[in-house]
Amino acid sequence: MLNLLRTSPHESRNHLEFSLRDSFDRLRSQLRPPFPTSVPSQSEYSDLNRAIVFGVLAEPDHLAKTHLTHLHSIVTDGYESFVDLLVRITCDSYFKLLDPARVRLLWVSSNMVDVSAVGVENLLFALLRCVVGGDFGRDNLWLAFELVRLFTAKWEWLLEERFVLSCALYTYLRLLADHYRLADPMLDELKRLEVGFCVRVLRHCFDSCLRIGRDLIRLLQDLVFIPEFGAIWKDLLANPSVFGVPEFSDISQLYKMRTSSRYFLLRLTPEMETQLRFLLTQVRWGCQKRYQIWFAKKFLNSPEKETLVCDFVRFICCAHHPSNEIIQSDVISRWAVVGWLLKCCRSNYVEANVKLGLFYDWLFFDERFDNIMNIEPAILLMVHSVPKYVDMTHMLLEFLFLLADNYDVARKDIIVRGISTSFAVLVKKGVIHSLKVLTSCDIISAVVRERLMLFYNVFCHLSAISTGREDFIHLLVKNLDQADVVSTQFDVNLKRFSIF
Known part of the structure; x- marks a missing residue:
């Protein structure tokens, strides 16, 4: 037969x-x-x-x-x-x-x-x-x-x-x-x-490439060591007109373009998607461990496959947005699954990529175009990790500040604005009640809290910025540059994220 x-x-x-x-x-x-x-x-x-x-x-x-x-x-x-x-x-x-x-x-x-x-x-x-x-x-x-x-x-x-x-x-x-x-x-x-x-x-076909949005930059930065892509980077920065798209004149235009959820589906097999959605819609708090172990054995069963973790995190943040009914139920939350996936990372390189994937929409967030659900898991993971898993909170805040300083130094004002807007919208929409849960937490290091307070200040003045006081953003960038934060304290390869 x-x-x-x-x-x-x-x-x-x-x-x-x-x-x-x-x-x-x-x-x-x-x-x-x-x-x-x-x-x-x-x-x-x-x-x-x-x-x-x-x-x-x-x-x-x-x-x-x-x-x-x-x-x-x-x-x-x-x-x-x-x-x-x-x-x-x-x-x-x-x-x-x-x-x-x-x-x-x-x-x-x-x-x-x-x-x-x-x-x-x-x-x-x-x-x-x-x-x-x-x-x-x-x-x-x-x-x-x-x-x-x-x-x-x-x-x-x-x-x-x-x-x-x-x-x-x-x-x-x-x-x-x-x-x-x-x-x-x-x-x-x-x-x-x-x-x-x-x-x-x-x-x-660069006009078609623009359809991908900001995640095109995230993917390209992983390939700059390949000579052909290194040349493309140089043209993106110094000679964008070579791509033949009249309306494209600076890489910051890509930053403003949110990536469609369909692209994140591309990097998950249908079975991966089914199992992740099951974990995020059916598994109750307290029962998740056995399902997580099964998932890891099925899809992360060799060191090479841990690069999938970043794909999973991008999918969870940007393509799986639970209903209010699920959010208010006792089903395990997205932030908890992201925290578990972060702990699955064995290599520093993969862990750094996963954290970048978690925060990527924070860097360019604009309330007019972006979805708050994309940035929700990161803030909830930081808040709910206090006090029992404060090391997670500390690690994520340090990493976020490193991105603010080093991701795109020439366009630092865009990054600072995006991160500050993220904090502001998360509080305004009631995802968290206040940043004080982080800024007043004594078990978070004073250095990190000092840096967070600078972002808190701009968060408090965002209404002024929206009415045209862009000078405030530039003042904040200057203050961040002068902040008493020694970047070498942070256990991350700075060069990895200074892509320009």
């Missing part, structure tokens, strides 16, 4: 696979030339699509081509039904697909691009989600290789599908940060293709 999926004896049958095979078995006689000439009804058409999907993925190459020819002859909906089935298989069962079925899935996806099938962008989005960060296994690297080859080969089509283009760029910028840290000759060709694709997109 033909199969699509690897299944264990104890597993229940997969309903989608069963449905596809059932249609294939019933219509097998109609799937060989000469094909029926009658026009199928709607139900017959749906049945035929299921049968053809199964045949394409499960039968040998020469028969798969026959099935695709059959599909071309009967299609009446722009391939929408066929592609929708492929998306469902990819999202639900990609990691269980047998190797021949995976190869065929990439082959038929390429063919759907050629015919501009309805919904093919959703299929490519789903496939990108199946490339796992921090995974150097053969199957995962194969998928990364095949997808970047597909995007390179379909360049002209990609130019018309700007959202797919930006999704592919986001994915491969993130993957490059992992792949370049592994000195393995087996990865050389993949890295060459990834660099070539990303640089081509950035150089020739």
